Amino acid sequence: MSEIWVLVDKAQDTVRNVTYEVLSAASKLKEKNGATVCAVYVGDNSGAIEADLGKYGAEKFYKIENPALKDFNPSLYAAALSEVIKKHNPDIVLGGNTLQNQDFLPRVASRTAAGLCLDAIDVDMSSSSTLQVKRYKYSGKSIATISFHDVKPMIATVRLNAFKPTEGSASAEVVSESVDLPSDENYKVIETKIIPKERPELTEADKIVSGGRGMANGENFKVVYDLADSLGAGAGASRAAVDSGWVPYEMQVGQTGKVVSPNLYVAVGISGSVQHYAGMGSSKVIVAINKDPDAPIFQKCDYGICGDLFDVLPALTDEIKKLG
Amino acid sequence: MKILVIVRQTPDTEAKIQANSSGNGIQTDDIKWILNPFDEFAVEEAVQIKEKTGAEVVVLTVGAERSVDAIRTSLAMGGDSGVHIKDDSFADMDSFALGKVIGSKIKSLGDIDLILAGKKWIDEESSQVPIQVAEELDIPQATLATKVEVDEGSKTVKVTSVIEGGEEIRELKLPAVVTVEQGINEPRYASLPGIMKAKKKPCEEVGVDGINSDEIGIAADALGSAGSRVKTDNIEIPTISRSLKVLEGNDVQQASAELAKLLREEAKII
Ligand SMILES: Cc1cc2nc3c(=O)[nH]c(=O)nc-3n(C[C@H](O)[C@H](O)[C@H](O)COP(=O)(O)OP(=O)(O)OC[C@H]3O[C@@H](n4cnc5c(N)ncnc54)[C@H](O)[C@@H]3O)c2cc1C
Numbered sequence: 001m002s003e004i005w006v007l008v009d010k011a012q013d014t015v016r017n018v019t020y021e022v023l024s025a026a027s028k029l030k031e032k033n034g035a036t037v038c039a040v041y042v043g044d045n046s047g048a049i050e051a052d053l054g055k056y057g058a059e060k061f062y063k064i065e066n067p068a069l070k071d072f073n074p075s076l077y078a079a080a081l082s083e084v085i086k087k088h089n090p091d092i093v094l095g096g097n098t099l100q101n102q103d104f105l106p107r108v109a110s111r112t113a114a115g116l117c118l119d120a121i122d123v124d125m126s127s128s129s130t131l132q133v134k135r136y137k138y139s140g141k142s143i144a145t146i147s148f149h150d151v152k153p154m155i156a157t158v159r160l161n162a163f164k165p166t167e168g169s170a171s172a173e174v175v176s177e178s179v180d181l182p183s184d185e186n187y188k189v190i191e192t193k194i195i196p197k198e199r200p201e202l203t204e205a206d207k208i209v210s211g212g213r214g215m216a217n218g219e220n221f222k223v224v225y226d227l228a229d230s231l232g233a234g235a236g237a238s239r240a241a242v243d244s245g246w247v248p249y250e251m252q253v254g255q256t257g258k259v260v261s262p263n264l265y266v267a268v269g270i271s272g273s274v275q276h277y278a279g280m281g282s283s284k285v286i287v288a289i290n291k292d293p294d295a296p297i298f299q300k301c302d303y304g305i306c307g308d309l310f311d312v313l314p315a316l317t318d319e320i321k322k323l324g
Numbered sequence: 325m326k327i328l329v330i331v332r333q334t335p336d337t338e339a340k341i342q343a344n345s346s347g348n349g350i351q352t353d354d355i356k357w358i359l360n361p362f363d364e365f366a367v368e369e370a371v372q373i374k375e376k377t378g379a380e381v382v383v384l385t386v387g388a389e390r391s392v393d394a395i396r397t398s399l400a401m402g403g404d405s406g407v408h409i410k411d412d413s414f415a416d417m418d419s420f421a422l423g424k425v426i427g428s429k430i431k432s433l434g435d436i437d438l439i440l441a442g443k444k445w446i447d448e449e450s451s452q453v454p455i456q457v458a459e460e461l462d463i464p465q466a467t468l469a470t471k472v473e474v475d476e477g478s479k480t481v482k483v484t485s486v487i488e489g490g491e492e493i494r495e496l497k498l499p500a501v502v503t504v505e506q507g508i509n510e511p512r513y514a515s516l517p518g519i520m521k522a523k524k525k526p527c528e529e530v531g532v533d534g535i536n537s538d539e540i541g542i543a544a545d546a547l548g549s550a551g552s553r554v555k556t557d558n559i560e561i562p563t564i565s566r567s568l569k570v571l572e573g574n575d576v577q578q579a580s581a582e583l584a585k586l587l588r589e590e591a592k593i594i
């Protein structure tokens with residue numbers, strides 16, 4: 001029976017939500033081709049997570065564990081997963097579009113003669129055998145449908161937040177796979193620093209508040225952070241604000257920054273350039289705060305307030321807090 | 325030391341994207357082309373290493389006739405020579421096939437110590453080509469570098485990379501592939517004398533017969549889309565239809581209260 005694999009993303013002891021989102025994408029495909037949905041862990045120690053995986057639809061759980069996989073190393077991770085792919089020949093392999101998956105799946109695709117498509121916003125089967133992927137191209141400017149030539153497996157990563165986790169009632173049968181891995185003298189991890197974040201990661205955030213040139217300096221971003229915190233939102237910026245040195249590059253949203261699609265995007269003191277819009281135009285609801293009634297952003301938003309951001313933001317933050 | 329930067333030409337970020345008549349690509353007639361903005365950082369990084377160590381910087385691209393401009397821009401920034409793989413048979417390749425073609429050419433160039441690339445190409449955003457190249461050459465890679473330190477003595481490169489939730493420092497044996505994160509440096513503008521000089525720098529043109537297709541395991545007649553594993557069936561341009569409810573901010577408190585209410589009751593988003 002054919003299988004659809006879902007890569008497990010684990011942080012410390014918990015399975016990250018993206019895994020359940022991808023399991024939900026896999027369950028959608030299963031309806032088309034009847035394949036078995038399998039979770040697949042690659043790392044040094046998975047812990048007891050099969051019950052959680054089962055709850056979200058995994059019928060089988062392949063554990064690929066090896067002490068050499070303690071630190072992430074793209075070549076070794078690729079070697080481990082490729083070996084097990086060759087053994088079981090899954091039709092489809094899915095994972096979250098995480099930095100780690102982006103870093104090693106291209107190698108897996110090479111080694112297993114697979115096709116690979118990153119950052120799907122939707123997946124479907126055109127027939128019972130061909131995977132079709134929808135993804136953005138030209139940043140948010142177009143949506144492409146990509147299909148696979150006659151290759152197996154078909155590998156895709158799924159954008160975070162693109163699917164909602166759906167609870168199933170499978171219980172995952174555990175299959176342990178051991179792999180022999182060489183030591184890799186070519187790649188050494190010297191130090192890993194996890195930098196605690198005060199706010200949600202932009203690519204994962206459900207809501208985002210971003211500031212632009214209208215903020216006038218770095219300190220003024222406080223009003224953006226206050227609004228963000230009242231909403232539980234991530235904080236972003238336009239390139240103008242980043243280039244002025246007010247906030248770090250990791251906050252930049254746009255064609256040459258992060259491409260995001262939250263449920264709510266609030267653009268504050270941002271004019272709405274083509275390049276900025278390319279990074280956030282697919283947000284579900286866009287709100288603009290700008291003092292210029294002719295700002296282009298007012299032609300492509302759902303709601304807006306035309307006024308001075310330094311007056312509007314504190315008031316809006318108050319009103320949001322009042323709603324509770 | 326020899327550094328190879330792989331670069332690509334891309335439509336200007338202002339460009340309006342429209343589907344072509346077959347519906348699976350874009351209209352390219354009126355488009356202005358530029359060096360992929362992410363690749364500028366890779367070229368700049370290479371030139372900075374050259375200034376410190378005297379390394380030689382070669383710039384390579386795969387693309388149509390016009391994409392030689394991406395090489396020229398890179399040479400004007402300080403690269404030494406170019407390699408332009410430009411046969412029509414290479415059109416419509418996916419990143420897998422591109423990785424094979426580029427990898428094969430790098431093998432025949434020999435003695436490359438470090439391969440630098442942009443983090444992604446702003447149009448296709450496959451984010452795979454440099455890793456496919458590393459795999460093809462069986463060498464290590466580090467992506468999203470915010471710092472690159474080459475140690476010629478020990479033949480290693482120390483790379484600080486962005487990872488989920490933080491950063492990681494890695495040491496790679498050369499040769500290695502490194503993709504750079506935007507903001508790693510400030511790419512210089514090509515000066516007028518730089519542009520004049522770039523015109524005289526050597527640029528090798530490579531046709532399909534200049535690539536050893538046996539070695540890459542793709543038959544010469546299976547290059548291009550036939551050597552690819554995925555294909556684009558169709559491209560849609562999403563239309564912007566937003567409700568455009570803009571409130572006057574004369575009475576800020578009232579406008580804010582109304583917006584909060586709309587977000588809760590109409591958009592049901594908070
Ligand atoms: C190759 C390339 C790549 C690019 N990539 C990106 C990208 O990834 N992301 C990105 O954002 N940009 C990008 N840009 C830049 C883009 O073209 C714009 O320059 C940029 O988005 C403008 O930022 P902004 O809207 O903050 O500034 P501006 O366009 O200057 O707009 C500022 C706005 O703030 C308003 N304002 C000022 N003061 C106040 C106030 N007190 N109250 C309320 N409103 C106020 C003004 O009315 C104005 O509309 C790129 C450009 C190029 C050439």
Ligand SMILES: Nc1ncnc2c1ncn2[C@@H]1O[C@H](COP(=O)(O)O)[C@@H](O)[C@H]1O
Nearest residue numbers: 330331386441442444445450451452453
């Ligand atoms: N046709 C090409 N020729 C040379 N380099 C390329 C080509 N396509 C992609 N690259 C390099 O690979 C990087 C990532 O591109 P991509 O994998 O297409 O998102 C780019 O920033 C370039 O450095």
